[in-house]
Amino acid sequence: MFLRLWNYMRGYVIIKVWGFSVERFVNLAVHKGILIWDMSYTENFVTMKVSVKGFKMLKSCAKKTKCKIKIVNKMGYPFVAHRYRKRKMFVFGFLFFIFFLYFLSSFIWLIEVEGNERVQTDQILQFCKGDGFYVGSLKFKVNNKELEETLLENFKDFSWVNIEIKGTKAKLEIKEIIPKAPLIDRKTPCDVIAKYDGIITSIVTSSGTPLVKQKDVVQKGDVLVSGQIVIKEDETGVVKQYTHADAEVMAKVWNEIEYAVPMTYDEKVFTGNTKKDYSLIFLDKNINLYKPSISFANYDKMINKNQLCVSGNFALPISFVTEEYKEFTKEPKTRNPEEANVLAETILDNRIKREFDKNIEIKDKSMETVVENENVRVHAIVTTNERIDENIAVPITNDVILEDGTNDDKPNTLQ
Secondary structure: HHHHHHHHHOOOOEEEEEEOOOHHHHHHHHHHOOEEEEEEEEEOOOOEEEEEEHHHHHHHHHHHHHHHEEEEEOHHHHHHHHHOOOHHHHHHHHHHHHHHHHHHOOOOEEEEOOOOOOOOHHHHHHHHHHHHOOOOEEEHHHOOOHHHHHHHHHHOEEEEEEEEEEEEEEEEEEEOOOOOOOOOOOOOOOEEEEEEEEEEEEEEEEEEOOOOOOOEOOOOOOOOEEEEEEEEEEEEEEEEEEOOOEEEEEEEEEEEEEEEEEOOOOOOEEEEEEEEEEEEEEOOEEEEOOOOOOOOOOEEEEOOOOOOOEOOOEEEEEEEEEEOOOEEEEEEEOOOOHHHHHHHHHHHHHHHHHHHOOEEEEEEEEEEEEEEEEEEEEEEEEEEEEEOOOEEEEEEEEEEEEEOOOOOOOOOOOO
């Protein structure tokens, strides 16, 4: 590598030699101490590289061996400088550009955050900015290890943080702690009640007295598992013990969903007329290059932002932004009942995905539609198999013994 750079700075020529005795020509040149390298032989000539000073000494060798020499190419800094000797501003501009790129490479111009789900990216970047890590900060002023430790100390949701800087791009990788299951106060006496109406499909009791079984019909608020345990019952009375009832109760639940689908609507019809707005973002400043007047009554706006990069890891603080405005008109349309039913089913599927937990098993769905005025009224029933158990604190009276063996003389209601 160093030798190639040295040869480039000194300058060299690529020559082609042919004639009566090319082998004698090469031997004579080597005998005179002329440096020759990268020789390649063909049937009619030999190609080689030789220094500028050595090329001047080859004339005598060619004369003695009756060979001919032809310059194929001139390489190196001396020839480049000679070629642009009258273009000083061009050379100055080129050198300034190289220096400017080197100067820009000392800063961070792009920060990517990956792995965060519960903590917003803007919140993380705002915190990092207070520690000197932001778009436009000097790379040598960023202490990766120190910033990683600071993030772990201030964000309790983070279990691991890694900051990697390549070129002008910084990558902040985060792994979040798996949320802990909520702690259950086992000392608080409670019953298990039903959150929804349904038919019991399965019940697994960990503690307490189950009051329902499989295939029982329950309503919202019914006690499914009682925390009350009778420990003594005789002529003197009943002594009860209360515990924290716990159970997993699955039930078939019918969920009603109602909504309307309009029969008439406005359809977008694009006219083909478009206008574009061009701007340049340098650092945090927006420089408008061309902004046309938008006279469209209705339009869709599309924004395309491209950050200038020399390579994958060498981003520059320059972004080109194109805003495209597409004109459209509103054309009144009317759906027929079949089209309305298809749309109603699509809406129902989307609402199921959006409103039902992914752990809930969807058993069935049905839909009834009725045309009312200009709308189609939809009444849908989604049948699920899901957990309906819910804990609720219960009142403690003076005949109740708690799990720890104590007795509460005064009535007390736990909320």
